Amino acid sequence: MQTEVIEIKVKMPEGYRYTRFGIPNLGELYLVDGNVRERRCDASIGMECVIVEKDWIWPKWLKASFIAMDADGSWFAYNGKPNFELNRTWSGSDCTLLDADTFDFTPPPCEPENAHLSLRANPAYRVLN
Numbered sequence: 001m002q003t004e005v006i007e008i009k010v011k012m013p014e015g016y017r018y019t020r021f022g023i024p025n026l027g028e029l030y031l032v033d034g035n036v037r038e039r040r041c042d043a044s045i046g047m048e049c050v051i052v053e054k055d056w057i058w059p060k061w062l063k064a065s066f067i068a069m070d071a072d073g074s075w076f077a078y079n080g081k082p083n084f085e086l087n088r089t090w091s092g093s094d095c096t097l098l099d100a101d102t103f104d105f106t107p108p109p110c111e112p113e114n115a116h117l118s119l120r121a122n123p124a125y126r127v128l129n
Helices: 112-117
Strands: 016-022 029-032 035-038 049-054 066-069 075-078 095-097
Touching: 066 112
Parallel strands: none
Antiparallel strands: 016 049, 029 035, 029 049, 066 075, 075 095
């Protein structure tokens, strides 16, 4: 059997992000004609489609250029783009621990074992190259 890669161009509604392509499970959100719908019963859809989830929104009060989570689940804000190190932590200058006792911060969804995928850039921050 030959494996082929197929690209699908989809206009993603604002505030949502791609999760996977497949048959949505009950309660999952999916796209139909550019609109987001929720699978509410077993008979509502049985075909594969683009499955989405509500995207995390960068807090207006957080002025840092990047955030990232270490493998222990701690989130940090960085003023420059950090690097992921072999010890499964992010390193960068001028960072701040986003401690729940100090900041009203709800992080984006990410599991500690996926810390290397946690880096998020502030959409309001412009990096000049």
